Amino acid sequence: MSNAVTRREALAAGTVLLGGAAAAQRTPVHVPPPPGKKLGWALVGLGKLTIEELLPAFAKCEKSRVAALVSGVPEKAKALAARYGVPEKHIYDYDGFDRVKDDPAVDVVYVVLPNSLHAEYTVRAAKAGKHVFCEKPMAPTSKECRGMIAACREAGRRLMIAYRLHHEPHHLRAVDLAKGKDIGGVQLVVADLTQQVPPGTWRTNRAMGGGGPVPDIGIYCLNEARMLLGEEPAEVRATTFKPKDDPRFGDVEQRCLFTLSFPSGAQANCSCDYGLDDVSQFTMIGPDGSARMDNAFRYRGLKLTTTVRGIRRVTELAQIDQFAAEIDHFSLSILENKPHKTPGEEGLRDVTVIEAIYEAARSGKPVGLGHKEAAR
Amino acid sequence: MSNAVTRREALAAGTVLLGGAAAAQRTPVHVPPPPGKKLGWALVGLGKLTIEELLPAFAKCEKSRVAALVSGVPEKAKALAARYGVPEKHIYDYDGFDRVKDDPAVDVVYVVLPNSLHAEYTVRAAKAGKHVFCEKPMAPTSKECRGMIAACREAGRRLMIAYRLHHEPHHLRAVDLAKGKDIGGVQLVVADLTQQVPPGTWRTNRAMGGGGPVPDIGIYCLNEARMLLGEEPAEVRATTFKPKDDPRFGDVEQRCLFTLSFPSGAQANCSCDYGLDDVSQFTMIGPDGSARMDNAFRYRGLKLTTTVRGIRRVTELAQIDQFAAEIDHFSLSILENKPHKTPGEEGLRDVTVIEAIYEAARSGKPVGLGHKEAAR
Numbered sequence: 001m002s003n004a005v006t007r008r009e010a011l012a013a014g015t016v017l018l019g020g021a022a023a024a025q026r027t028p029v030h031v032p033p034p035p036g037k038k039l040g041w042a043l044v045g046l047g048k049l050t051i052e053e054l055l056p057a058f059a060k061c062e063k064s065r066v067a068a069l070v071s072g073v074p075e076k077a078k079a080l081a082a083r084y085g086v087p088e089k090h091i092y093d094y095d096g097f098d099r100v101k102d103d104p105a106v107d108v109v110y111v112v113l114p115n116s117l118h119a120e121y122t123v124r125a126a127k128a129g130k131h132v133f134c135e136k137p138m139a140p141t142s143k144e145c146r147g148m149i150a151a152c153r154e155a156g157r158r159l160m161i162a163y164r165l166h167h168e169p170h171h172l173r174a175v176d177l178a179k180g181k182d183i184g185g186v187q188l189v190v191a192d193l194t195q196q197v198p199p200g201t202w203r204t205n206r207a208m209g210g211g212g213p214v215p216d217i218g219i220y221c222l223n224e225a226r227m228l229l230g231e232e233p234a235e236v237r238a239t240t241f242k243p244k245d246d247p248r249f250g251d252v253e254q255r256c257l258f259t260l261s262f263p264s265g266a267q268a269n270c271s272c273d274y275g276l277d278d279v280s281q282f283t284m285i286g287p288d289g290s291a292r293m294d295n296a297f298r299y300r301g302l303k304l305t306t307t308v309r310g311i312r313r314v315t316e317l318a319q320i321d322q323f324a325a326e327i328d329h330f331s332l333s334i335l336e337n338k339p340h341k342t343p344g345e346e347g348l349r350d351v352t353v354i355e356a357i358y359e360a361a362r363s364g365k366p367v368g369l370g371h372k373e374a375a376r
Numbered sequence: 377m378s379n380a381v382t383r384r385e386a387l388a389a390g391t392v393l394l395g396g397a398a399a400a401q402r403t404p405v406h407v408p409p410p411p412g413k414k415l416g417w418a419l420v421g422l423g424k425l426t427i428e429e430l431l432p433a434f435a436k437c438e439k440s441r442v443a444a445l446v447s448g449v450p451e452k453a454k455a456l457a458a459r460y461g462v463p464e465k466h467i468y469d470y471d472g473f474d475r476v477k478d479d480p481a482v483d484v485v486y487v488v489l490p491n492s493l494h495a496e497y498t499v500r501a502a503k504a505g506k507h508v509f510c511e512k513p514m515a516p517t518s519k520e521c522r523g524m525i526a527a528c529r530e531a532g533r534r535l536m537i538a539y540r541l542h543h544e545p546h547h548l549r550a551v552d553l554a555k556g557k558d559i560g561g562v563q564l565v566v567a568d569l570t571q572q573v574p575p576g577t578w579r580t581n582r583a584m585g586g587g588g589p590v591p592d593i594g595i596y597c598l599n600e601a602r603m604l605l606g607e608e609p610a611e612v613r614a615t616t617f618k619p620k621d622d623p624r625f626g627d628v629e630q631r632c633l634f635t636l637s638f639p640s641g642a643q644a645n646c647s648c649d650y651g652l653d654d655v656s657q658f659t660m661i662g663p664d665g666s667a668r669m670d671n672a673f674r675y676r677g678l679k680l681t682t683t684v685r686g687i688r689r690v691t692e693l694a695q696i697d698q699f700a701a702e703i704d705h706f707s708l709s710i711l712e713n714k715p716h717k718t719p720g721e722e723g724l725r726d727v728t729v730i731e732a733i734y735e736a737a738r739s740g741k742p743v744g745l746g747h748k749e750a751a752r
Contacts (some may be wrong), residue, residue, distance in 0.1 A: 003744045187652055188631065190645075192566055194661055237615060239742075243641055255564065259633050265619055269566075269647050276563055277683070278663045281668075285570055285652045292657075307653070320559045366615075366740055 032336065033063075039331040040067025040105040042090075042130070044097070044121050045112035046076050049135075053299065054112065055084055057323035063331035067105040070097055077302040097121070101128035108133055108330065110162075114202040115210045119144035126155040133330050135162045137219050137354065138347030140210025145351050149344040160330045160340050161347035163223060167325035169317035170302040171227070174284065174291060178228040182308045183289035185230055187266045191221035191282035193297050199248045204274070212252025214242075215354050218272035220297040221282070222357075223350055225260055225268035228284050233260040233268075234352055236367045238360040246275060258357045261366075299323075409439075409711040416443025417703070418506070419465075419472070420497050421488035422452050423509075423511045429675065430488065431460055433699035439707035443481040446473055473497070477504035484509055484706065486538075490578040491586045496519035502531040509706050511538045513595050514723030516586025516733055521724040524733035528720065536706045536716050539599060539721035543701035546678040546695035547603070550660065550667060554604040558684045562604055563642045565657035567597035569673050570649040575624045588616075588628025591730050594648035596673040597658065598733075599726055601644035604660050609636035609644075609729055612743050614736040622651060634733045637742075642689070664680055675699075 041064055043050050058066045068090035070079040077091045087359040090105060100106050109125035111118055111134040119139045125132045130308055138145045138161050152159035165171045178186045195217065202208035203216055226232065240253035250255075255273040262268075283292040289308035299322060304315040333340035353369065360367040417440055419426050434442045444466035447453040451622050453467045466481060476482050485501035485512040495515045500509045508528055514521045514537050528535035541547045554562045571593065578584035579592055602608065616629035622628075631649040638644075659668040665684035671677040675698060680691040709716035729745065736743040 185654065188570065188647060188649060190566065190568055190647060192645075192661075193565065193657065194666075196663065237613065238611060239635060239637065239643075241637075241641055241643060255643065257635050257643060259635075260616060261615065261617075265617055267569075267615075267617060267633060269630065269645055271564060271566060271645050273564060273661070276663055277559065277665050278686075279658070279659060279661050279666050282656060283568065283657070285568075285649070285655050287572065287652055289653050290655050291571075310654075364742055 003031065017158075026050065029034045037335060038063055038065040039107040039334060040065055041108045041110050041111050041133075041327070041331075042070055042092070042100055042103075042106045043112060044070040044125075046071040046073070046080060047112065050112050051080070053323050054110070054327075055080065057321050057327060058084070060321045060324040061328045061331070063328045063335060064108075067107075068092060068103060070094065078088055093105065098124055098128055100125070100130065103284060106130055110327075111135060112142065114208045115140055115215060116202075116208045119148050122148040122159065123151040123260070126151040126157050126159070129155060129157065131158040131160075131330070131334055133160050133162060133327070136223075136347060137210060137215040137348070138344065138351055140215070140351075142348055142355055144213040145344065145348040149348065154345065158330070158334060158340060160326075160333075160346040161342050161344060162326055163342040163346065164322035164326045165220070165224070165297065166227065166341050167320075167329055168302065168322050169320060170293060170304045170315065171224075173304060173315060173371035174293060175227060177291055177306060178284055179230065182306070183284070183286035183291065185286050186284045187264075187287070188285045189225045189228055189266070189282060190267040190270070190285075191224050191268065191296070192271045192279050193217045193220050194271070194276040194279045197248060204248050204250075204252050206251045209252065211354065211358060212249070212254070212256070212272040213272040214253075214256045214258075214357055216349070217274070217297075218256055218258065218270065218357070219354065221268070221270035221272060222258075222260070222353055224282055224296070225270065226353075229262055229264070229266050229268070231262045231264055231266070232349060233356075233369055234263045235261040236353060236356040236360045236369060237261075238357045239364075240361040243275070248275065253361075256357065256361060257361070260353070413711060414439055414441040415707040415710060416441055417483045417484045417486050417509070417707075418444035418446060418468070418476055418479075419486050419488060420446040420501075421486065421490075422447040422449070422456060426488050427456070429699050430486070430703075431456065433697050433703060434460070435696045436700040437704045437707070439579055439711060440484075442467060443483075444479060446470065446475065446476075459672040466520065472604045473614040474500055474504055475675055476501070476506060482506055483710065486703075487511060488654055490584045491516055491591060492578075492584045495524050498524040500533065502527040502533050502535070505531060505533065507534040507536075507706070507710055509536050509538060509703070510723070512599075512723060513586060513591040513730065514720065514727050516591070516727075518724055518728045521720065521727050525724065526718040534706070534710060534716065535720040536702075537718050537720060538702055539718040539722065540698035540702045541596070541600070541673065542603065542717050543696075544549060544678065544698050545696060546669060546680045546691065547600075549680060549691060549693060551603060553667050554660055555606065558682070559662035560658070561662050562660045563640075563659045563663070565570060565601045565604055565642070565658060566646070566661075567600055567643040567644065567672070568647045568655050569578045569593045569596050570647070570652040570655045572653065573624060573650040574743070579589070580624050580628050582627045585628065587627070587730065587734060588630070588632070589648040589650040590629075590634075590733055591727070593650070593673075594634065594646065594733070595730065597646035597648060597699075598634075598636070598729055600658055600672070601646065602725070602729075605638055605640070605642050605644070607638045607640055607642070608725065609732075609745055610639050611637040612729060612732040612736045612745065613637075614733045615740075616737040619651070624651065629737075632733065632737060634736070636729070
């Protein structure tokens with residue numbers, strides 16, 4: 001019987017232990033999952049992102065389907081469940097969320113709640129035996145991040161943080177450029193993300209957001225710099241600005257400018273702002289060339305312009321559904337038992353830097369991060 | 377006789393004191409200078425900028441002509457004088473420069489020397505009774521700048537610092553946008569200027585350059601931010617980077633990242649680097665829109681892209697000869713006795729901020745500039 005269970009588990013993981021000679025050698029043979037096999041996802045939190053981006057994205061997924069909805073507003077959950085073909089028995093409210101443990105239709109829980117609730121629902125999902133896919137920032141504090149990682153490890157479940165740009169073709173091309181010889185190695189990244197935040201949301205509530213624009217949108221600049229440079233910042237400088245006359249910014253800052261210094265000598269100069277019109281861009285510069293991304297952190301319309309030895313090229317790649325890509329990546333990694341990108345440790349690294357950014361802004365001094373020796 | 381001299385002086389300044397009734401009222405009547413009248417310029421320093429840009433620019437000037445050359449290399453001076461039609465008697469070496477006092481062909485002295493020599497030659501030119509047009513940065517120290525301003529004031533001569541972008545159509549349009557209502561007022565400027573500096577020039581000699589990339593190219597980011605925002609920074613933060621293995625950067629830093637905070641709450645996040653490929657750009661962002669300039673600080677190829685309420689427009693204006701424009705602006709201001717742009721006080725403001733940038737980089741702390749109340 002134990003052998004049968006092992007087989008079943010291995011099959012689910014995309015690996016079959018064959019009998020006979022193969023069994024004697026104990027060589028796992030990879031067999032891809034059935035083409036039609038889709039993992040069931042429970043979406044926790046039915047806000048704007050879920051309604052406008054995530055639910056539509058599942059229609060484009062090949063390995064993932066919406067299996068359950070979790071919401072505090074029954075009417076909204078019922079209406080969305082009907083539209084997306086989710087039987088009503090797979091609707092949960094927050095109090096009853098832990099019953100998802102007994103719902104075999106659910107393989108993955110996607111936490112799309114305000115930042116301050118990420119840790120709680122990640123831990124509850126892991127305890128319910130589900131893999132967890134959690135929005136970024138991972139949590140308001142690095143302590144919570146560590147708890148999330150530990151809970152998933154204890155439960156033997158996977159944890160992935162939703163960094164959609166790690167799957168986006170223009171960003172993947174930018175990383176190739178950064179690692180390659182054309183521009184001679186990136187030494188400077190400048191990145192800016194500004195947008196108008198509406199009043200009265202959790203985004204301008206420090207307790208719920210874990211900060212202001214830094215964890216919400218500054219994280220894109222930060223994560224991009226880390227991704228392009230392939231190393232961890234050793235030191236952080238920052239300054240924040242809070243206007244006196246804008247009621248949105250009583251609790252959180254409007255703006256943060258921060259500088260990351262990396263062990264190699266590379267640096268990143270970043271800005272994020274909650275009170276300005278949309279700007280979303282980065283430029284990476286090396287000794288022999290540079291590349292700029294317009295609409296860099298948006299869902300659509302990304303454009304990569306490279307200049308190498310004076311020759312300017314615009315690279316136009318497929319504008320994919322970034323949400324479908326990251327969702328299917330996680331499902332496929334589970335189905336095929338392969339590593340997945342941006343696990344909890346990646347989310348923790350960003351949150352650790354964000355804590356240092358706020359400390360630097362408070363103190364007016366550079367804050368070290370203990371990565372004097374090149375990390376990773 | 378004294379009356380005749382007054383007339384002649386007034387005529388040179390574009391103003392005629394008429395006799396009879398007008399004289400009784402002592403009302404100056406503006407009479408434009410003769411259309412063909414050109415002021416004579418002495419170019420002090422025959423380096424790359426003079427040879428490649430300035431001498432050709434004079435061919436496009438309507439109010440300015442090359443009247444004299446000052447150089448330490450007689451063969452070069454003679455060859456250029458022959459090519460540009462300057463009689464040999466108007467060639468000076470540095471020791472003999474003060475004889476320009478007795479050269480009536482010279483109205484303006486253009487100082488195109490290494491930064492550390494700007495003060496000396498500005499003062500000598502003023503003492504020789506000439507108007508002075510001086511390259512930026514004005515001088516390595518604010519003390520020298522004050523001396524230059526005082527010397528020109530005492531001599532009753534004009535002093536203009538060569539900020540060519542104050543005459544460039546795309547920049548003038550950007551200033552109009554920044555002051556206007558379309559983008560709702562600029563609150564954030566991000567500006568980057570990077571280029572590879574060749575080894576062994578005065579640009580990487582701190583004593584001759586007055587610093588590294590900050591006074592030489594960072595000044596463009598700084599001046600642009602001040603021009604767009606129309607106020608003076610109250611506080612400066614900065615960090616510099618010097619690589620261990622690049623012989624160009626034994627004396628000066630390779631890179632400086634600096635942040636300017638203005639009394640209104642606006643900020644500028646800037647980078648300059650002497651060891652990276654060419655990037656020359658700024659973005660200004662307001663609550664309702666933004667504008668980006670590509671090739672922002674270059675001689676040619678500038679492009680302004682504005683985005684207002686989601687609508688993106690590329691503004692293509694004339695690509696003028698920026699050097700001819702600033703040179704003729706100064707000549708015309710003298711001929712017509714009108715104020716000129718970017719006088720010595722403008723150069724002094726930038727140098728004062730540059731001193732604060734280096735102090736901030738050295739100390740790792742924000743440095744105040746005494747502009748807590750909105751300046752200008």
